Amino acid sequence: MTDTTSGIKMTAGTRLYLYASLSLVACLVLVPLMTTALGGFKSLGDLRVNPFGLPHQWVWSNYTDILFGERYWRQMGNSLLIAVISVFLTVVVSAMAAFTFAHVKFFGSAQLMNYFLIGLMFPVATAILPLFIRIRDLGLLDSYWGVILPQVAFGLGMSILLFRNYFRNLPDELFQAAFVDGCGYIRFFWYVSLPLSRPIVATVSIVTFVNSWNSYILPLIMLNTETKYPWPLGIMVYRGEFGTEWQLVLAFITLTILPTVIVFFLAQKHIIAGLTAGAVKS
Amino acid sequence: MASVELKDVRKAYGALEVIHGVSLSIADGEFIALVGPSGCGKSTLLRMIAGLEDISHGEVVIGGNVVNALTPRERNIAMVFQSYALYPHMTVAENMGFNLKLSGVAKADIEKRVAEAARMLALGDLLDRKPSQLSGGQRQRVAMGRAIVRDPAVFLFDEPLSNLDAKLRVAMRTEIKTLHQKVGTTSVYVTHDQIEAMTLADRIVVLNGGNIEQVGTPLDLYRTPANLFVAGFIGSPAMNFLDADVDAENGQPAARLADGTIVRLDLARQVKRGQAVKLGIRPEHFVAGDTGDTVVGGQTLVVEPTGAQTHVVFTLAGEPVTAVVDGAFPARHGMPFQAAVAAQQVHVFDRGTGLSL
Numbered sequence: 001m002t003d004t005t006s007g008i009k010m011t012a013g014t015r016l017y018l019y020a021s022l023s024l025v026a027c028l029v030l031v032p033l034m035t036t037a038l039g040g041f042k043s044l045g046d047l048r049v050n051p052f053g054l055p056h057q058w059v060w061s062n063y064t065d066i067l068f069g070e071r072y073w074r075q076m077g078n079s080l081l082i083a084v085i086s087v088f089l090t091v092v093v094s095a096m097a098a099f100t101f102a103h104v105k106f107f108g109s110a111q112l113m114n115y116f117l118i119g120l121m122f123p124v125a126t127a128i129l130p131l132f133i134r135i136r137d138l139g140l141l142d143s144y145w146g147v148i149l150p151q152v153a154f155g156l157g158m159s160i161l162l163f164r165n166y167f168r169n170l171p172d173e174l175f176q177a178a179f180v181d182g183c184g185y186i187r188f189f190w191y192v193s194l195p196l197s198r199p200i201v202a203t204v205s206i207v208t209f210v211n212s213w214n215s216y217i218l219p220l221i222m223l224n225t226e227t228k229y230p231w232p233l234g235i236m237v238y239r240g241e242f243g244t245e246w247q248l249v250l251a252f253i254t255l256t257i258l259p260t261v262i263v264f265f266l267a268q269k270h271i272i273a274g275l276t277a278g279a280v281k282s
Numbered sequence: 283m284a285s286v287e288l289k290d291v292r293k294a295y296g297a298l299e300v301i302h303g304v305s306l307s308i309a310d311g312e313f314i315a316l317v318g319p320s321g322c323g324k325s326t327l328l329r330m331i332a333g334l335e336d337i338s339h340g341e342v343v344i345g346g347n348v349v350n351a352l353t354p355r356e357r358n359i360a361m362v363f364q365s366y367a368l369y370p371h372m373t374v375a376e377n378m379g380f381n382l383k384l385s386g387v388a389k390a391d392i393e394k395r396v397a398e399a400a401r402m403l404a405l406g407d408l409l410d411r412k413p414s415q416l417s418g419g420q421r422q423r424v425a426m427g428r429a430i431v432r433d434p435a436v437f438l439f440d441e442p443l444s445n446l447d448a449k450l451r452v453a454m455r456t457e458i459k460t461l462h463q464k465v466g467t468t469s470v471y472v473t474h475d476q477i478e479a480m481t482l483a484d485r486i487v488v489l490n491g492g493n494i495e496q497v498g499t500p501l502d503l504y505r506t507p508a509n510l511f512v513a514g515f516i517g518s519p520a521m522n523f524l525d526a527d528v529d530a531e532n533g534q535p536a537a538r539l540a541d542g543t544i545v546r547l548d549l550a551r552q553v554k555r556g557q558a559v560k561l562g563i564r565p566e567h568f569v570a571g572d573t574g575d576t577v578v579g580g581q582t583l584v585v586e587p588t589g590a591q592t593h594v595v596f597t598l599a600g601e602p603v604t605a606v607v608d609g610a611f612p613a614r615h616g617m618p619f620q621a622a623v624a625a626q627q628v629h630v631f632d633r634g635t636g637l638s639l
Contacts, residue, residue, distance in 0.1 A: 177367035
């Protein structure tokens with residue numbers, strides 16, 4: 001396929017090397033995923049002695065119990081709610097901030113930009129104590145906002161960086177043409193920049209969504225009521241005093257990462273386009 | 283429609299002044315071309331008229347109003363950009379109607395005016411296409427459609443044809459001229475291509491280093507260039523320049539080239555004996571043969587046939603000089619070449635100041 005589309009001729013050796021190395025990389029990604037999914041079909045004993053093979057006996061009840069239980073759906077709902085609001089706020093705030101950084105020259109814009117970028121250096125965990133105190137003072141403990149707002153704040157650095165680079169690569173003459181047509185900054189943002197930024201909006205949305213979906217430490221610290229737990233906290237239920245029901249944990253994980261995997265496959269074209277935008281002039 | 287006037291307009295970036303006091307008045311309905319080499323300030327000047335650059339000093343007046351502080355929209359100008367600058371996510375119709383939509387014109391009215399502009403530019407079948415589905419010439423026409431649809435006071439063109447191939451450029455040039463004859467809107471056209479400027483404009487403004495060198499009709503500039511710069515810039519192939527000293531021959535003014543060749547000058551030239559000058563002779567003013575006021579000759583260096591005409595480069599006083607002769611003329615590399623030039627066709631410039639004498 002490669003040689004017909006790109007016109008590069010490959011010898012048999014190169015081709016063999018290419019397929020072998022790509023298969024290896026594919027295995028590295030697929031084996032843990034498969035192990036998790038298959039592990040959910042095993043009994044605990046089977047899992048202990050046969051962690052990687054096919055189940056000796058397919059235990060469907062691991063999955064069906066979770067799927068027909070109320071907790072799974074509630075936690076998925078919580079995760080979804082937190083993720084969707086986080087994505088919405090991140091996209092709106094970072095797009096507007098990035099537009100300003102890309103198009104408006106003002107005193108201190110470089111310093112302010114750097115201030116946002118410094119945020120990239122600190123993961124949530126490093127600031128967890130002051131964060132907890134601040135959220136407590138704001139009275140947002142044990143509420144969705146207590147998770148959403150810090151997530152948005154920590155996502156801004158990366159999102160602004162992606163958006164700004166994208167906006168800066170839009171041709172200057174486009175802005176001038178819009179200016180002559182009667183646009184100000186706000187109308188240019190709304191009518192021209194944003195419609196042209198679909199790939200980068202998709203990228204930022206997916207990255208934010210996945211981060212929020214997998215976020216563990218923030219909900220753990222901020223939420224106390226079990227009905228508000230997102231799914232990563234839900235796994236704790238399967239950890240008993242004397243042992244963990246690993247087969248249920250694996251089944252639960254499989255069911256919860258499934259939506260993000262599906263979303264990623266649907267949107268991967270946009271994600272790649274967004275990440276590499278501006279690398280080559282189209 | 284409106285007249286445009288520039289009054290001592292200057293542009294400076296910090297301490298660096300790039301436009302040094304340009305004054306120009308453009309009549310209502312006139313087509314003006316700003317030409318000059320890269321970096322002469324022609325685009326900057328256009329962008330100052332458009333309102334895309336601040337004016338450091340002086341006034342821009344459109345239709346009798348000083349517009350220095352107004353936005354492009356308030357100045358009611360329309361601009362066609364070199365890269366077309368069409369909105370990639372909008373259809374042709376949306377591109378053309380965007381400025382009307384922004385100013386709150388009713389939808390039915392927008393459609394009517396877009397349809398009318400599309401008819402004028404033969405874009406009727408393309409209204410639902412996106413810019414990426416159009417050819418270069420079609421995109422250019424959409425960019426012009428976007429400009430005429432709003433009926434502006436002034437059209438501004440910023441090198442609109444330089445992204446097109448040579449053949450299309452000639453076709454679009456004709457279209458722009460036809461369009462201007464139809465709508466009659468005051469137009470300012472920036473180009474570095476002097477042929478474009480000559481063919482399109484009512485008057486040409488030659489800019490160099492942020493100063494106006496000369497303003498005049500195309501033929502004025504061609505026949506009576508004010509200085510060496512304009513003489514060298516207007517005309518293709520470019521004028522030949524030769525260093526010479528003024529002398530007299532049989533009581534007539536003449537110039538002596540470095541190798542002693544005498545070139546006879548027109549009586550009207552204001553020259554003094556012994557004055558250091560540069561002679562300017564256009565290639566097309568050489569007539570192959572040995573009958574004329576001055577006959578010069580030298581060895582043929584290069585022969586460039588273009589079909590109807592042939593460009594012959596030969597040595598004269600040690601310098602390569604181009605002559606344009608009929609396509610049928612049997613010129614050959616290495617052969618001697620002889621040509622005559624009439625005294626009134628020889629331009630004389632002061633070697634120090636570069637001004638025409």
